Amino acid sequence: MAGLRSAEPDQEFAVKARVMTADDVRRALTRISHEIVEHNKGTEDLVIVGIRTRGAPLAERIASSIAQFEGADVASGALDVTLYRDDVNLRGPRSLEATTVPADLDGRTVVLVDDVLYTGRTIRAAFDAVLDLGRPRAVRLAVLVDRGHRELPIRADHVGKNLPTSATEVVKVHVNEIDGEDAVLIGEYR
């Protein structure tokens, strides 16, 4: 009954290029953090919410970076959007992780954070997930990498790096908390 758990791709990932190093990632996240505060005119009512899996540690880092240079605590959390995806029927059930979002989102500005923006479908699912938790005053989007190929009319407010790709390529973001290093890789499955 191995199939009860969602399948991991069993092909091998072949790296073609390392497009961001750990330093690049750190600088991009620092810039995004400043942009978020600048656009929000401060840290008031700000909630930084990472989309699981790899958006969650990135959101934590942005929140603590803002806390550092602004000297004010910033609420943060993590969102599992699996149950809101439009491809549940196509891809099969995936393992769930905890959603930990500050209790009250009403009237606040939620900044969603994800590692890669691609088709936009994950973000669409995240909108529904957030709106079931409350009614934010605004929802904004920050991503480390925007690789294009949108299938829905969605754009990011804050982008670490725009990365033109072909649809056959695979963009992988590694984060220290999960993968043991910070990097953005481009490659393909063989």
Added chain:
Amino acid sequence: MIKHLLSMDQLSGDDITHILDTADSLRQVTDRPIKKLPTLRGRTVCNLFYEASTRTRISFELAAKRLSADVINFSADSKSSVSKGESFKDTAWTLEAMGVDAIVVRHGSSGAPLQLSKWVRASVLNAGDGAHEHPTQALLDLFSIREHFKDLSGLNVAIVGDVVHSRVARSNVKGLVTMGASVTLVGPPTLIPPQARAWGAEISHDLDSVVDDLDVVYLLRVQKERQNEQLFPSLREYAAIWGLDARRARRLKPDALIMHPGPMNRGVEIGADVSEYPRSIILDQVANGLAVRMSLLYLMLGGHEEAA
């Protein structure tokens, strides 16, 4: 993914852990203002109940609705087509023709869900068949125990009462043994099946001799309707020898759990107020049933059908 859930025999320890972990995540939804997820939108679940049930049917109905599936309730009572003589098979085909995706079935005959699974394309979930199995009850019980003891292996569990007629006992023994717990079945010899040792359980006829060392005491409902089968002398004598009264409950270890699948006969298998003791998790069992059934519906219906 498993297509049908008919028996605990189908599930490995890893499968059980995966189902319970998923239920853990889904339980959060119960604490939110909007207690609904869009995951099974457009799917249809039919509750097909040939035996009376309150908590199991409502729990399955609510679990399906929380995941946005449509729910049909079919009870084989005087108002249904069954009273007009419709056969089980014809009822199954009728549901099939209406295009249901899952059938939750309770039936008085052991093996009815297995039979049903051979007739229909829908997923079949066993909600209790005769004296055979009640797998979702066992899973919610494992979930409830796991909330208090992180690791199920090595736990000392007694299942007390009418084991021979109990599908709950059968599914629980299988689940607990799979997870590495030691299970003792306790009751009068007439109510303990002689083959129970083959399930991996110990047998005892004396609750007093095991009660001090238990981590979990699981009480089964005394089926009063069986009294005239003379399997035990009287309810009063049953309560005196095999009931968890206040005196025996005091002898339990301080962190031992008291469980019961419901409905309870207070004053028979469980002392009048023992169910309200702090270590009684009988109402948690009911609440956890919802999360566990949501988990199963998600894992069984929330996907493609290639592995069927």
